[in-house]
Amino acid sequence: MTRAKIIQYLAPFTMVFIVLLFIYNIWSHGTIVHPGQASYKVNCAQCHGEDGEGIKSLVPPLKNSDYAAKNIDSIPCWLKFGLNHPIIVKGVGYDQPMYPFDTMRVDEVQVANIINYMNQEFFNIDKPVSSQWVHAHLKNCK
Template sequence: MRNSILLILVSITFIYCQNNIYAQGERLYQTYCSNCHGLDGNGLKNLYPPLNNSDYLKENNEKFACIILNGLEEEIVVNGKKYMMPMEGFKNLTDVDITNIINYVNSAWDNKLPETSIQEVKKNLESCN
């Protein structure tokens, strides 16, 4: 009986992990990003831009790591709307954390953006500033 329960728990854990390959990125997104960009990635009214189906994100994906790390002060246009609210950076996040967030956002909701490697994130972070 005990072995059966253990086998069921291991199976459930395995299935869950297989279905949510960006679980760590999702947790980090919920902690650092969702207050402004929403759990659904659709932003916060006219204050914070959407990350879901964002033309800005599609066209500037190589800048995403720098934006997460350093924030953003400049006005941007996302899906035809101007956003001027500054975004704080998260200097406490590691390269791995940033990669996980990017991969979660790139694959979440209606996004179909390519996966990013840790090497790409490190390269992109070198070009910040």
Template sequence: MRRWWLRGAAGLAAASLLVSCFSNRQNEGEKLYATHCASCHGEQGEGLRRLIPPLAGADYLHQQRAALPCLIREGQQGPIVVNGVTFNQVMPGHDDLTDSQITNILNFVQQQWGNQNQTYTIREVSELLDACHGSDGQ
């Protein structure tokens, strides 16, 4: 009986560590977004009129899923269409972010402000970044 109790307690302790680990990663995405993205795309992903596209409720996040890691790493030039509106401003790249940090930003954006898009794995982001020679393997 005592062994069963100890196994149960150990399992609960491991589960609580995993939950805090994933919570911290989710919080990391929010913090990274605030640092690197919110000044242009807005604290609530609302964008800026017809100058900077919104991320909140943006069809682009789903339609261009495979391109998003490279877009963050390399930036964007030229017109894009988000929710039927054309935007044509330069977005700077963030080559200072690791693959892991890009994954956390993307997962934060994919699940915020009414977005309910599929999240990314680090492996998926690294593979997608290989297409633009942008993976750092971290």
């Protein structure tokens, strides 16, 4: 059997396999999983909560956060360098420092994925951001 024939023979099976994976993904999660969800869970949910609810007056909520929605351009900097000044979110003051990401573990593509996930889940912002957008905004961090 030639190589071309092997590929010809395997191609339909591969297609079926990919479709099955896709169906399994939807079946097991109820929806198509956002690429930023897993990174959010690992890096953010410990404090901000899986549903972005925050922790009392210790950690601000992300869900419907007016502060985050107003400062979308600063989010890449917060994720990379942390946040060390008091802020007001939905009328409540917060002054605990936020710990930045381990930049060895999270690259700009993942930061973009996480921001897109939060935009969709918590901030009701439709416009997706790219890793280039993250890269450009990281240059302006104070």
